[in-house]
Amino acid sequence: MDREYFYSIMNGEGTLDYELYLNTRALLSCQKPFQDYVNRDELQFQIVHQVEEMWMKLINYTLLDIDDFLQQENTNRVVTLFRRVHIALRMMTEQLDLLETMSPKEYQEIRLKLGNGSGQESPGFRVMLKIPPFLWQSFQEHYLTKRGLTIEKIYDSQYSHDDSYLVAECLAEFDECFQKFRSAHMQLIHRTIGLGARSLKGRSVEMLREGMRIQFFPELWQIRNEMTDRWGGQYGVVRDALGGH
Numbered sequence: 001m002d003r004e005y006f007y008s009i010m011n012g013e014g015t016l017d018y019e020l021y022l023n024t025r026a027l028l029s030c031q032k033p034f035q036d037y038v039n040r041d042e043l044q045f046q047i048v049h050q051v052e053e054m055w056m057k058l059i060n061y062t063l064l065d066i067d068d069f070l071q072q073e074n075t076n077r078v079v080t081l082f083r084r085v086h087i088a089l090r091m092m093t094e095q096l097d098l099l100e101t102m103s104p105k106e107y108q109e110i111r112l113k114l115g116n117g118s119g120q121e122s123p124g125f126r127v128m129l130k131i132p133p134f135l136w137q138s139f140q141e142h143y144l145t146k147r148g149l150t151i152e153k154i155y156d157s158q159y160s161h162d163d164s165y166l167v168a169e170c171l172a173e174f175d176e177c178f179q180k181f182r183s184a185h186m187q188l189i190h191r192t193i194g195l196g197a198r199s200l201k202g203r204s205v206e207m208l209r210e211g212m213r214i215q216f217f218p219e220l221w222q223i224r225n226e227m228t229d230r231w232g233g234q235y236g237v238v239r240d241a242l243g244g245h
């Protein structure tokens with residue numbers, strides 16, 4: 001097959017309405033020219049990172065909308081938009097798997113071309129880390145304080161599966177999806193470069209482990225602990241057998 005020919009037509013002309021609307025000329029020029037790739041895995045490496053940035057842009061934009069709707073107490077909108085965010089976060093996590101089709105050697109070759117670049121510099125990720133405290137503030141103000149509720153009440157003593165509970169579970173799911181992304185990313189590093197590599201020891205791995213321990217909404221996890229202790233203070237210590245003996 002004439003590789004050069006296909007390379008030359010892959011980006012299209014950029015003049016049809018579809019291409020104009022999606023700005024394919026710019027979009028498909030965001031990757032290095034084919035001849036500059038260090039190996040045949042590098043296009044994938046670059047595209048996966050770029051796509052992840054796009055999803056983070058959508059997630060962050062949607063989280064800002066969610067904050068508006070939290071303040072308007074429009075629960076239907078909040079729940080639907082959180083669903084969008086959760087799906088996008090799950091896709092971000094699944095898409096990391098693509099990079100496991102790259103051999104460790106091919107990654108080492110690419111790595112030499114990354115300069116000092118690091119995921120820590122990701123604009124989308126940095127913004128995603130900043131937004132959750134604002135969501136929590138809006139949730140507290142509009143779904144708890146204003147309604148005379150607390151996390152304890154909506155989960156246990158006054159549990160009624162109401163709007164406040166629904167929104168709280170959306171927040172918990174966001175936290176969980178985020179953690180799953182972080183742990184899949186850790187697994188990817190394990191698979192690709194190894195977690196015991198000298199260049200990663202200390203700061204990098206510690207920083208990643210620290211990130212995996214972070215919860216955006218610790219109160220929503222703490223209530224589970226408290227309920228288990230309260231409901232089953234004796235459970236595991238003294239328990240009646242189901243058969244009564």
Ligand code: HEM
Pocket residue numbers: 048049052053096099107117118119120121122125185188189192193200204205207208211
């Ligand atoms: C083979 C692929 C990958 C490898 C080997 C890798 C490796 C690493 C390493 C070693 C770090 C620690 C910081 C550092 O030393 O620079 C890191 C951080 C990070 N990487 Fe990756 N990464 C990969 C793919 C990705 C992808 C596809 C994303 C997409 C978003 C990503 C996002 C991040 C983020 C956001 C951080 C900062 C983590 C935090 O603050 O918790 N990485 N990565």
